Amino acid sequence: xxxxxxxxxxxxxxNLREACAALRPLLGEELVVTHGNGPQVGNELLRQxxxxxxxxxxxxxxxxxxxxxxIGALIESELAPVAGRPVVCLLTHxxxxxxxxxxxxxTKPVGPFYDEGKARELxxxxxxxxxxxxxxxxxxxxxxxxxxxxxxxxxxxALLASGLIVVACxxxxxxxxxxxxxxxxxxxVIDKDRASSLLARGLGADRLVxxxxxxxxxxxxxxxxxxxxxxxxxxxxxxLLPELxxxxxxxxxxxxxxxxxxxxxxxxxxxxxxxxxxxxxRAGTVIRP
Numbered sequence: 327x328x329x330x331x332x333x334x335x336x337x338x339x340x341n342l343r344e345a346c347a348a349l350r351p352l353l354g355e356e357l358v359v360t361h362g363n364g365p366q367v368g369n370e371l372l373r374q375x376x377x378x379x380x381x382x383x384x385x386x387x388x389x390x391x392x393x394x395x396x397i398g399a400l401i402e403s404e405l406a407p408v409a410g411r412p413v414v415c416l417l418t419h420x421x422x423x424x425x426x427x428x429x430x431x432x433t434k435p436v437g438p439f440y441d442e443g444k445a446r447e448l449x450x451x452x453x454x455x456x457x458x459x460x461x462x463x464x465x466x467x468x469x470x471x472x473x474x475x476x477x478x479x480x481x482x483x484a485l486l487a488s489g490l491i492v493v494a495c496x497x498x499x500x501x502x503x504x505x506x507x508x509x510x511x512x513x514x515v516i517d518k519d520r521a522s523s524l525l526a527r528g529l530g531a532d533r534l535v536x537x538x539x540x541x542x543x544x545x546x547x548x549x550x551x552x553x554x555x556x557x558x559x560x561x562x563x564x565x566l567l568p569e570l571x572x573x574x575x576x577x578x579x580x581x582x583x584x585x586x587x588x589x590x591x592x593x594x595x596x597x598x599x600x601x602x603x604x605x606x607x608r609a610g611t612v613i614r615p
Contacts (some may be wrong), residue, residue: 327365329462339400345537346405349596351605352535353409356486359401360525362518365499366393368437368466375452386468387501387511391417401493413491419477420499420521421511425470434470434515435573439463459573461548469514473499473521477509479528487528495521523581527588534585534593537576541600543579543611545569557612560587582613587594590615 327333328341349359364504367389374383393433398415406413419613432455440448445464446455459465476495485492500517519536526534542554544567558566560583570576582593596610604610 332335333365333369335400338397339404342400342404345598346408348601349405350408351602353491355532357491358482358486358529358531359405359413359491359493360495360518360522360527361397361401361493361497363390363393363397364434364436364515365438366397367497367515371466372437385511386513386515387575390510390515391499391500394418394500398493398496405491405493409491409492411489413493414485415493415496416478416481416485418482418494418496418499419502420473420495420516420524421475421477422471422501422514422516424473424503424512426469428471432467432469433457433572434468434496434517435459435465436468436515437466438441439465439597446469457573457588461571465573467502468470470498470517471501473512473524476521476525477502477530479525482525483529495525517577517581519577519581520584523585523593530589531585532591534582535601535604536582536593536595537598537601538575538578538595539597540575541597541604541609543570543575543595547571547575554613555611557614559614563613579613586613 331337350376358411370389370393393416394417402413402415435457439462442464448454448457454466456464457467476499482492482494498521501512501514501516503512523534542556544552544554546552563579563583567576567579570579578595582595585593593606593613594610596604600609
C-alpha cells in the first residue's frame with residue numbers, strides 16, 4: 327500500500343503488478359518470496375472490532391493467517407504470468423517463545439497512520455499502545471517476538487525442488503508455539519525482515535534480497551548530509567544501526583547482518599525499481615560478511 331491509498335484489492339493488485347515486473351532479474355533462479363502485512367493486518371483488526379456485535383472477533387494470530395493468504399493469493403496471480411512458471415503460497419507458521427520480552431513491550435506498527443490527536447483518542451478508547459512511526463504519523467503497535475523456527479521449512483524445500491516459486495512467511499509468519507503435538511497460535515506480529523532472514527538461513531539461500539521504498543541504505547537519512555552507502559561489512563552495518571529508524575530500515579539492516587554473518591553470503595537492500603542494477607552491482611546496498 328502506498329501513501330494516500332485505502333488498501334483496496336484493486337490498489338494492492340496494481341501495486342503488485344508493478345513490483346512483480348521488477349522481479350524479472352531474479353526469476354531465473356530458485357526463488358522464495360516473502361512479504362509484510364502491517365497495513366492489511368491492522369485493517370483486519372479494525373474490521374473485527376467494528377463488526378464485533380455481528381460476528382465474533384478472531385485472535386490476532388488468525389488475522390495474520392488471513393492476511394498471509396490474502397496477499398499470497400494476489401502475489402500468485404500477478405507473479406506467475408511474469409515468471410512463466412507456477413507460483414504457490416504456503417501458509418507458514420513461525421515458532422516464538424511465550425516468555426519473549428516483546429509481549430511486555432509492544433513495538434510492531436500495524437494498520438493505518440493517524441495524526442497524534444486521533445492516535446491518542448484511540449489509545450484511550452480502545453486500550454491501544456501507539457507510537458510515532460518513521461516520521462509518517464502515529465500507528466498502533468503490537469508484540470513482535472523474535473522468530474525461532476520456520477515450521478514448514480521442509481515443505482518449502484520440497485516445493486522449490488519441484489520447480490515452483492514459493493510465497494512463504496507472509497507477514498512474518500503465523501506466530502505459534504508447540505504444546506505437545508499441537509501448534510498453538512500466539513497473538514503477535516513477527517517482523518517480516520527477521521523472519522525472512524531466518525527462512526533464508528534455514529534454506530541455505532545464496533542471497534537475501536530485501537526490497538523497500540528507497541534504492542539503498544543511507545547515512546544521515548533525511549538530512550543535508552545524507553549519503554548513499556553502497557557496501558557495508560557486518561561490523562559497519564551494526565555500527566550504523568542506532569541512527570536508523572526502528573520501524574523501517576533498522577530491522578532490514580539487522581536481518582541482513584544476521585544472514586551475512588551466519589551464512590558467509592551477501593545480503594542486498596534496494597528498491598524494486600533498482601533491483602536489476604543492484605543485482606549487477608550498480609545500485610543498492612550490499613552487506614558482506
